[in-house]
Amino acid sequence: MSTPAPLSCDLDRMIACPACDALLADISVETGETASCPRCHTVIEAPRPLAMTRIIMLALAALILMIAAVFFPFLELGAAGMVRRSSLLDTVMAFATGLTAPLTIAMAALIVILPVSRFLALLYVLGPMAFGWHPARHAAKVFRLAEALRPWAMAEVFIVGVAVALVKVAGLAHVSLGPAFWAFVALVVVTVLKDNFMSRVTVWKTLEARRTS
Amino acid sequence: MENTGSPPHILTARDAGLIGCTQCGKVHLPTTATCSRCGATLQMRDKASLQKVWAWLIAGIIVYIPANLYPMLATASLGHTTENTIVGGVIELMHHGSYGVAGIVFVASIVIPVAKFIAIAFLALTVTRRVRMSAHHRHTLFEVVEFIGRWSMIDVFVVAILSSLVRLDFAATITPGIAAISFALSVAFTMIAALSFDERLIWDASEDEPRE
Structure with a gap:
């Protein structure tokens, strides 16, 4: 195709709303401001001050918390003088026997593996850029993966599940929360904070700018 | 601006004969297959x-x-x-x-x-x-x-x-x-x-x- 050069310049000055395809002028959004689509009100860009550094810090914190959450006792159940400690690993393995075995993999993925992969992916993509370096190789691919994993990392859903389970068992035995539980709660808070700092379009634009420069 | 609901004339990328990326919003010519910014597959719809x-x-x-x-x-x-x-x-x-x-x-x-x-x-x-x-x-x-x-x-x-x-x-x-x-x-x-x-x-x- 013989593409006229001026047109491709024009294309760079436009942006299409990812949600409704409205063609908009791609204005440069200042840090702290929020640009949303005039038609469907979807937030298109919302750069936050020091977002990159903060996301990296939060992702690191989340990784450390996840390590604590996996290896420390999660819940303690006491009844008739016996104490049973359950770690996150035990919870994952709950389905390992019988017909429900495939759920074990799903549980491990949803609670631990996918959240961890997301943290690692974000560190890989944003880490070098925070130091002002060029983005790492395949950074675009990795970031696309991180975004695709987003709905499947269900740490916060798990926490609500724990709360429900606690009430169900409360009548049966004495339940106390282990250190891992609090690590996991902190992990959820950190994840939510991190996702609030993330502006997908901004990250893509930064990636593109850094790659070419 | 707030009370008008949706503004009257919004042109979509498709109407303009272009493809917008659903991941990063970059606008491309309809002949482009993958987004040059984020690598996502482009589809008009x-x-x-x-x-x-x-x-x-x-x-x-x-x-x-x-x-x-x-x-x-x-x-x-x-x-x-x-x-x-x-x-x-x-x-x-x-x-x-x-x-x-x-x-x-x-x-x-x-x-x-x-x-x-x-x-x-x-x-x-x-x-x-x-x-x-x-x-x-x-x-x-x-x-x-x-x-x-x-x-x-x-x-x-x-x-x-x-x-x-x-x-x-x-x-x-x-x-x-x-x-x-x-x-x-x-x-x-x-x-x-x-x-x-x-x-x-x-x-x-x-x-x-x-x-x-």
Whole structure:
């Protein structure tokens, strides 16, 4: 195709709303401001001050918390003088026997593996850029993966599940929360904070700018 | 600007003969196959989107049936075993007086999945058919469906936590039932249904609304 050069310049000055395809002028959004689509009100860009550094810090914190959450006792159940400690690993393995075995993999993925992969992916993509370096190789691919994993990392859903389970068992035995539980709660808070700092379009634009420069 | 609702003349990238990336918003010429900024596959509109949505949705509804018929968990206590379906578990919680938790489980395992089936079917139908609901409301509905889908997993997690806690060394043993797997599948299938929905179709359908 013989593409006229001026047109491709024009294309760079436009942006299409990812949600409704409205063609908009791609204005440069200042840090702290929020640009949303005039038609469907979807937030298109919302750069936050020091977002990159903060996301990296939060992702690191989340990784450390996840390590604590996996290896420390999660819940303690006491009844008739016996104490049973359950770690996150035990919870994952709950389905390992019988017909429900495939759920074990799903549980491990949803609670631990996918959240961890997301943290690692974000560190890989944003880490070098925070130091002002060029983005790492395949950074675009990795970031696309991180975004695709987003709905499947269900740490916060798990926490609500724990709360429900606690009430169900409360009548049966004495339940106390282990250190891992609090690590996991902190992990959820950190994840939510991190996702609030993330502006997908901004990250893509930064990636593109850094790659070419 | 705020009180006008949707501004009168919004040109879409498709109308302008261009393709917008649904990941990063970059605008491309229609001959471009992958986004130069983020590498996502570019499509003017995902034509197979509705087929995918219906396929995953129907799969989700089918596996939701055994999820309700078979036991979610079995409690073995002093020799006799009681098996609980999802609804059975909710009723038992209510007998114990924990209405709050019964409410959470009921909403997460019955209300949200069923509402999601209806909402996704409705959205998919309204892309091809004319309805009174404005694109704004349908867009909001879609965002709610997308956000809320994962929360249905609560009950599967609850079963996992309970069965890891209450084991043989106690007076009671809780083991997960086969319904847990079909319920988890149902949640996953409907999540994929929502994810394969091309949001832009909602707005395309409404574009010629005022003219008629």
